[in-house]
Amino acid sequence: MSGEDNLLRLVEAEDGDENNYHLQDQVGFILRKAHQRHVSLFAAHIADLTPPQFAALAKLYDIGETSQNQLGTLIAMDAATVKGVIDRLKARGLVEVSKHEVDKRRLLVNLTPEGREAIERLIPLARTITEETLAPLTAKEAATFLRLLAKLA
Amino acid sequence: MSGEDNLLRLVEAEDGDENNYHLQDQVGFILRKAHQRHVSLFAAHIADLTPPQFAALAKLYDIGETSQNQLGTLIAMDAATVKGVIDRLKARGLVEVSKHEVDKRRLLVNLTPEGREAIERLIPLARTITEETLAPLTAKEAATFLRLLAKLA
DNA sequence: CTGATATCATTTGCATACGAATGAATTTGA
DNA sequence: TCAAATTCATTCGTATGCAAATGATATCAG
Numbered sequence: 001m002s003g004e005d006n007l008l009r010l011v012e013a014e015d016g017d018e019n020n021y022h023l024q025d026q027v028g029f030i031l032r033k034a035h036q037r038h039v040s041l042f043a044a045h046i047a048d049l050t051p052p053q054f055a056a057l058a059k060l061y062d063i064g065e066t067s068q069n070q071l072g073t074l075i076a077m078d079a080a081t082v083k084g085v086i087d088r089l090k091a092r093g094l095v096e097v098s099k100h101e102v103d104k105r106r107l108l109v110n111l112t113p114e115g116r117e118a119i120e121r122l123i124p125l126a127r128t129i130t131e132e133t134l135a136p137l138t139a140k141e142a143a144t145f146l147r148l149l150a151k152l153a
Numbered sequence: 154m155s156g157e158d159n160l161l162r163l164v165e166a167e168d169g170d171e172n173n174y175h176l177q178d179q180v181g182f183i184l185r186k187a188h189q190r191h192v193s194l195f196a197a198h199i200a201d202l203t204p205p206q207f208a209a210l211a212k213l214y215d216i217g218e219t220s221q222n223q224l225g226t227l228i229a230m231d232a233a234t235v236k237g238v239i240d241r242l243k244a245r246g247l248v249e250v251s252k253h254e255v256d257k258r259r260l261l262v263n264l265t266p267e268g269r270e271a272i273e274r275l276i277p278l279a280r281t282i283t284e285e286t287l288a289p290l291t292a293k294e295a296a297t298f299l300r301l302l303a304k305l306a
Numbered sequence: 307c308t309g310a311t312a313t314c315a316t317t318t319g320c321a322t323a324c325g326a327a328t329g330a331a332t333t334t335g336a
Numbered sequence: 337t338c339a340a341a342t343t344c345a346t347t348c349g350t351a352t353g354c355a356a357a358t359g360a361t362a363t364c365a366g
Binding site for chain 1: 180182184212228280283
């Protein structure tokens with residue numbers, strides 16, 4: 001086999017694998033699509049709340065009253081984003097805010113009775129959403145996937 | 154052991170595993186965080202383009218001129234979103250649009266020479282971003298992860 | 307004690323993301 | 337053929353998501 005033959009194979013035969021860039025194989029692109037699919041499944045089961053809003057309620061239900069800033073850290077939202085989420089939950093009467101007695105910079109956030117009722121009602125639906133999101137995988141695959149995904153997050 | 158004891162174990166001892174809802178273990182929440190991390194890595198390497206903008210350029214580079222609608226399908230964006238992305242790329246001179254000769258509903262989109270130059274320059278950086286995103290995993294884990302992620306997307 | 311830093315919240319601006327409504331153009335089907 | 341259905345693009349409204357700037361408060365260091 002001549003050197004020209006090797007070169008030809010390099011630039012033509014292997015081109016599809018080695019040199020071409022396939023968007024649909026990139027982890028970022030697939031991650032974005034998987035996230036989109038999950039949001040869509042979420043909306044199909046919980047129409048009146050977004051995943052970030054649900055996350056805020058679920059975390060407040062878990063840990064109780066906390067500052068807006070701390071809540072943002074716990075649910076992976078920056079300060080500007082969490083403010084919008086809390087504003088909308090407050091407008092719907094699901095959370096209430098108050099000033100921190102000692103540290104006047106802090107805004108405390110807590111569930112209202114309506115918010116507590118809502119999150120207790122929605123958690124079973126959230127479990128279903130998790131199941132449906134992972135439905136294309138076997139139980140073993142799902143466990144592996146969650147373990148690896150957590151390493152990336 | 155009394156029935157009361159079993160009830161107690163059910164509601165207290167096993168509560169942490171069976172009945173509590175842990176947001177940080179839910180696939181949707183971790184998926185959102187992994188996606189956030191990827192976007193952050195992307196921005197660190199490609200500051201002047203967003204992942205959706207890059208996706209549009211990469212796909213046009215791959216397949217050549219196509220309709221705005223078809224492009225949206227290929228890069229998983231609805232019509233409203235893709236319009237905004239194309240508008241911004243057009244404003245920066247990276248793509249150009251024209252009317253379809255036969256089907257007057259369609260808006261054809263194509264790379265400009267500047268757009269082609271940009272995507273050729275950026276693809277190596279995108280490969281680096283993919284590597285960094287997957288860096289917490291071994292090569293074998295990364296292959297497994299991509300296979301399972303693709304099933305969910 | 308006080309000036310420099312750091313933290314918390316807010317605001318603004320820009321960029322996805324999607325549902326719903328609308329209008330123009332095309333295709334289908336009776 | 338022609339009315340109904342479909343497709344393509346646009347627009348509007350709402351909701352993240354983040355960078356950067358700002359103001360108020362708290363903490364730290366000399």
